[in-house]
Amino acid sequence: xxxxxxxxxxxxxxxxxxxxxxxxxxxxxxxxxxxxxxxxxxxxxxxxxxxxxxxxxxxxxxxxxxxxxxxxxxxxxxxxxxxxxxxxxxxxxxxxxxxxxxxxxxxxxxxxxxxxxxxxxxxxxxxxxxxxxxxxxxxxxxxxxxxxx
Amino acid sequence: xxxxxxxxxxxxxxxxxxxxxxxxxxxxxxxxxxxxxxxxxxxxxxxxxxxxxxxxxxxxxxxxxxxxxxxxxxxxxxxxxxxxxxxxxxxxxxxxxxxxxxxxxxxxxxxxxxxxxxxxxxxxxxxxxxxxxxxxxxxxxxxxxxxxxxxxxxxxxxxxxxxxxxxxxxxxxxxxxxxxxxxxxxxxxxxxxxxxxxxxxxxxxxxxxxxxxxxxxxxxxxxxxxxxxxxxxxxxxxxxxxxxxxxxxxxxxxxxxxxxxxxxxxxxxxxxxxxxxxxxxxxxxxxxxxxxxxxxxxxxxxxxxxxxxxxxxxxxxxxxxxxxxxxxxxxxxxxxxxxxxxxxxxxxxxxxxxxxxxxxxxxxxxxxxxxxxxxxxxxxxxxxxxxxxxxxxxxxxxxxxxxxxxxxxxxxxxxxxxxxxxxxxxxxxxxxxxxxxxxxxxxxxxxxxxxxxxxxxxxxxxxxxxxxxxxxxxxxxxxxxxxxxxxxxxxxxxxxxxxxxxxxxxxxxxxxxxxxxxxxxxxxxxxxxxxxxxxxxxxxxxxxxxxxxxxxxxxxxxxxxxxxxxxxxxxxxxxxxxxxxxxxxxxxxxxxxxxxxxxxxxxxxxxxxxxxxxxxxxxxxxxxxxxxxxxxxxxxxxxxxxxxxxxxxxxxxxxxxxxxxxxxxxxxxxxxxxxxxxxxxxxxxxxxxxxxxxxxxxxxxxxxxxxxxxxxxxxxxxxxxxxxxxxx
Numbered sequence: 001x002x003x004x005x006x007x008x009x010x011x012x013x014x015x016x017x018x019x020x021x022x023x024x025x026x027x028x029x030x031x032x033x034x035x036x037x038x039x040x041x042x043x044x045x046x047x048x049x050x051x052x053x054x055x056x057x058x059x060x061x062x063x064x065x066x067x068x069x070x071x072x073x074x075x076x077x078x079x080x081x082x083x084x085x086x087x088x089x090x091x092x093x094x095x096x097x098x099x100x101x102x103x104x105x106x107x108x109x110x111x112x113x114x115x116x117x118x119x120x121x122x123x124x125x126x127x128x129x130x131x132x133x134x135x136x137x138x139x140x141x142x143x144x145x146x147x148x149x
Numbered sequence: 150x151x152x153x154x155x156x157x158x159x160x161x162x163x164x165x166x167x168x169x170x171x172x173x174x175x176x177x178x179x180x181x182x183x184x185x186x187x188x189x190x191x192x193x194x195x196x197x198x199x200x201x202x203x204x205x206x207x208x209x210x211x212x213x214x215x216x217x218x219x220x221x222x223x224x225x226x227x228x229x230x231x232x233x234x235x236x237x238x239x240x241x242x243x244x245x246x247x248x249x250x251x252x253x254x255x256x257x258x259x260x261x262x263x264x265x266x267x268x269x270x271x272x273x274x275x276x277x278x279x280x281x282x283x284x285x286x287x288x289x290x291x292x293x294x295x296x297x298x299x300x301x302x303x304x305x306x307x308x309x310x311x312x313x314x315x316x317x318x319x320x321x322x323x324x325x326x327x328x329x330x331x332x333x334x335x336x337x338x339x340x341x342x343x344x345x346x347x348x349x350x351x352x353x354x355x356x357x358x359x360x361x362x363x364x365x366x367x368x369x370x371x372x373x374x375x376x377x378x379x380x381x382x383x384x385x386x387x388x389x390x391x392x393x394x395x396x397x398x399x400x401x402x403x404x405x406x407x408x409x410x411x412x413x414x415x416x417x418x419x420x421x422x423x424x425x426x427x428x429x430x431x432x433x434x435x436x437x438x439x440x441x442x443x444x445x446x447x448x449x450x451x452x453x454x455x456x457x458x459x460x461x462x463x464x465x466x467x468x469x470x471x472x473x474x475x476x477x478x479x480x481x482x483x484x485x486x487x488x489x490x491x492x493x494x495x496x497x498x499x500x501x502x503x504x505x506x507x508x509x510x511x512x513x514x515x516x517x518x519x520x521x522x523x524x525x526x527x528x529x530x531x532x533x534x535x536x537x538x539x540x541x542x543x544x545x546x547x548x549x550x551x552x553x554x555x556x557x558x559x560x561x562x563x564x565x566x567x568x569x570x571x572x573x574x575x576x577x578x579x580x581x582x583x584x585x586x587x588x589x590x591x592x593x594x595x596x597x598x599x600x601x602x603x604x605x606x607x608x609x610x611x612x613x614x615x616x617x618x619x620x621x622x623x624x625x626x627x628x629x630x631x632x633x634x635x636x637x638x639x640x641x642x643x644x645x646x647x648x649x650x651x652x653x654x655x656x657x658x659x660x661x662x663x664x665x666x667x668x669x670x671x672x673x674x675x676x677x678x679x680x681x682x683x684x685x686x687x688x689x690x691x692x693x694x695x696x697x698x699x700x701x702x703x704x705x706x707x708x709x710x711x712x713x714x715x716x717x718x719x720x721x722x723x724x725x726x727x728x729x730x731x732x733x734x735x736x737x738x739x740x741x742x743x744x745x746x747x748x749x750x751x752x753x754x755x756x757x758x759x760x761x762x763x764x765x766x767x768x769x770x771x772x773x774x775x776x777x778x779x780x781x782x783x784x785x786x787x788x789x790x791x792x793x794x795x796x797x798x799x800x801x802x803x804x805x806x807x808x809x810x811x812x813x814x815x816x817x818x819x820x821x822x823x824x825x826x827x828x829x830x831x832x833x834x835x836x837x838x839x840x841x842x843x844x845x846x847x848x849x850x851x852x853x854x855x856x857x858x859x860x861x862x863x864x865x866x867x868x869x870x871x872x873x874x875x876x877x
Contacts, residue, residue, distance in 0.1 A: 032243050039258045039265070039279055042396055043293065078411065081402075085411040092412075093315075096224035106411040140237040140292075140416040142275060143244065 035068065035144040045075035047136070047144050055146060059129050067121055067133070071114065071144065078110035111137055177286075181230065181302040188226070188320075191356045192219050195327050198349040199334045206337070215326050222323045225316035226301065233415045234306030235292035240275040263395040280396060282382055292413075296381040305381075308413045314375060315408075317368040324364060328357040378403035 033055055038048040049068045051061045085106055092099050118135050126132055126146070134145045200212040256267045256276050267276040270283050273290045277283065282294035284304045293307035305313045331354040338347045374384055378397030383389060397403055 034244060037278065039260050042260055042398075043278070043280055081405055081410050086405075086409040088411060089311075089409050093221070096220055097228055097312075100412070105414075107414050111414055137414065137416065137419065138238075138421060139240065139244065142237070142240075142278060145244070147243075 032145055032147040035146070037142060044079055045141055046072045052146075055131070058131055058148065059126070063125055067125070068144070070117065071136075074110055074114045074117065075141075078107045177299075177302055180299040184300045185226075187356060187360065188222070191353050192323070192327065194349050195331065195353050198346045199331055199353070202334060202337075202346070203330055211330065215323075215330065218319060218323045218326060222316060222319040225312045225319055228312035229298070229305065229309050229316050230301040230303050232303075232309040232312060233417060234294075234304040234310075235308040235413060235415070236287070236289040236304075236306075236417050237273060237275070237278075237281065237292060238416050239273050242274075244275065260395040263393060265395060280380060280383075292416075293380060294382050296385075308415060310380075311407055311410075314371055317364065317371055321361070321365050321368045324357045324361045328354055328361065331357065375404055375407050376400045378406075 031054065033052050035047050035052065038046040040046075047068050049065050049072070051064055055064060088103075088106060091103075114137075115135055118133055122132055127149075130149055131146050132149055134147070136142070136144045139145065196212065196216070200215065203211045252269065254269050256269075257264050258267060258279065259265070260279060265279045267279060269275075270277050270290050272283060272288065275290075277290055278292065280293045281290050283290045284294065284297050286297045287304050289304070291304045291306035293310065295305040295310055295313070297304045298313065301313070301316075303309070331350045334350050335342070335347060335354065338344070341347055342351070371381075374381060377400075378394055379389060383394075388394075398406070
């Protein structure tokens with residue numbers, strides 16, 4: 001992953017673009033906070049909305065909770081068993097699952113939305129505070145990690 | 150694809166921390182090849198020899214129908230074979246760092262009011278989510294693990310269970326079709342059975358008939374599983390036998406979840422798109438206080454909130470303690486013995502030396518050495534965070550599984566557990582499940598940690614009952630509660646045991662080289678874990694509430710202290726409560742001791758109830774008691790009541806008691822193996838006496854060594870329980 005490091009602008013508030021992978025790697029030993037899954041309702045994907053104390057000084061509680069709650073809503077939508085998922089299943093059976101080669105499943109669609117949402121949150125809210133969220137799918141949806149850059 | 154990892158090709162597909170390449174094993178492909186051959190071959194023959202006549206004689210719809218079913222079967226077969234079952238990628242090092250040595254082997258979460266245990270996977274470096282299991286064949290943790298199917302040479306998990314299930318259904322239908330229409334053909338050609346067509350048809354019918362019985366049986370089995378919302382793993386290990394399944398949502402919802410839910414995403418081999426994020430310097434990097442760091446390490450979520458706070462505080466205590474301790478020498482087996490005096494510094498060593506990542510990797514070899522199991526050793530608890538627990542307890546505890554499922558009495562080893570008792574226990578133990586199991590007396594017990602009620606039934610099952618009862622609090626109890634400095638030892642020992650489990654798990658090779666560990670630790674195969682062997686360190690914790698050590702009654706069990714003990718233990722409880730103030734938490738150990746003693750020799754135990762408890766309680770307190778408890782009780786029957794009530798500083802006693810309690814717990818488990826539970830344990834438990842206490846607490850060790858007549862000779866338990874003496 002090539003990092004883009006344009007020349008710093010003048011002034012003290014120079015901004016740099018960092019590749020997230022680089023940041024993540026460099027932050028591998030930095031402080032990280034992991035938000036674990038909330039299994040109180042079974043194995044459906046939910047993350048705990050409890051505010052970790054490590055982030056107390058880094059970000060406002062409401063912002064954090066909003067982020068996690070939105071993520072939870074996204075996942076609930078992805079795992080919802082309803083008409084669309086049923087039709088998807090029937091179509092897949094009818095085509096001997098060849099449809100998966102061309103069509104994206106509902107879950108994958110929502111995952112894309114989630115990735116976009118996380119990206120946007122990082123840009124707008126967390127990067128200015130020196131934090132970054134990683135997409136939980138990268139870790140098998142076991143944790144949401146916040147790491148301080 | 151598990152079946153294609155041969156030839157040195159990486160088993161994992163991209164993604165983070167992929168599994169290392171596994172050697173090519175042709176034997177793995179035999180069943181799947183045979184299944185494919187039979188399926189495709191028999192059906193092809195059927196189409197060639199039987200179907201032309203069928204289409205002519207009846208109608209051409211029949212072959213078309215059979216072909217559709219066959220294609221559907223084949224498609225599901227391919228999906229079940231080639232689809233990623235839901236493999237979790239290995240956790241990255243940074244995530245593992247949080248769960249350092251201090252982390253227990255199990256974490257409990259509450260799912261719909263039922264305590265479910267999450268085990269630390271040493272291979273994948275994370276706590277396995279509920280229903281996740283590690284497949285030893287594929288060497289991966291699989292989400293919603295069902296089983297590893299050799300016929301498709303793949304694990305069946307969350308992502309491909311649907312296809313596997315449909316494969317079974319369609320295969321049963323297909324077999325019935327083939328057999329049925331073959332029979333029609335044969336009946337119509339009774340006079341021409343010598344023709345090749347008839348002969349082939351009859352051969353195909355034989356193959357179909359042969360496979361029909363097992364396939365139909367398996368299909369029926371899975372239909373029941375789907376309706377009940379269970380996985381094969383859970384059914385086979387009897388997790389919910391007589392209990393409540395927290396993962397079920399009702400028959401209809403379970404079926405629709407299997408068949409109609411959206412295809413779950415895969416975790417491996419995902420393409421990580423590089424994201425450019427603008428980071429504004431300078432950003433303030435607030436210094437994380439020690440407490441915050443500790444919180445980070447320990448805070449594992451809602452379920453463990455209480456525990457984590459407790460553990461955090463305990464960690465703080467430990468931190469302060471370690472700061473004073475001398476730096477420990479590197480963890481080498483040969484240094485271990487001379488390192489006995491280092492026992493005091495174990496804690497500090499753990500704290501100071503904790504490698505950032507991969508946790509304890511460098512300690513792994515040392516810990517897997519037999520020396521670790523020596524009770525005499527101050528104990529290899531480098532892994533255990535600074536807790537002065539005895540080594541045997543970790544090993545013992547490791548083996549025992551603590552079924553956090555309240556609803557899984559059957560998870561206990563059948564050999565040692567009395568089903569009924571277990572059920573009773575469970576009923577009481579589970580807070581959320583009143584009706585679960587025969588919870589008569591158990592219900593009376595306080596929620597949570599109860600389960601001691603079992604005692605009456607079988608002593609052997611006592612530890613398991615304790616294990617069950619301890620359930621959730623265990624993980625928390627480990628770290629928590631011991632804010633007190635000395636008492637930390639005891640309580641921490643509990644925690645340590647868990648920690649030690651995790652660290653042990655990480656290091657313990659599966660070859661069973663560890664003496665007790667190999668005995669104690671059930672295989673990690675997803676199929677079965679014998680819960681019976683698990684001694685829950687929480688047991689002492691459960692008893693613990695009465696102690697004032699941490700001042701956190703919740704640690705042990707919610708609500709009233711020492712609740713959940715049935716009658717045999719009630720007296721103990723009372724005694725403990727009486728002694729509680731003196732013991733400061735050592736009381737918790739009394740019950741384990743009692744358990745241990747009881748398991749060993751039930752008859753005398755019952756008679757001596759309270760006095761024994763008092764003895765135990767006293768023993769807990771005192772390191773000196775340890776010392777002389779060892780000689781008195783060690784070699785003799787585990788049930789020896791030779792415990793004397795010496796007066797000793799509580800912390801030491803606690804640690805001692807702890808070790809002993811663990812030994813005790815180990816005792817009944819291994820009853821079948823070692824006679825009286827004492828002999829084999831020799832090094833480890835010598836009847837739970839000598840060595841256990843020594844290994845548990847550093848002072849204990851010191852006492853032990855000093856008290857030894859030989860002077861400077863330490864008994865160490867090696868692999869297989871052999872004992873040898875080492876001059877210190």
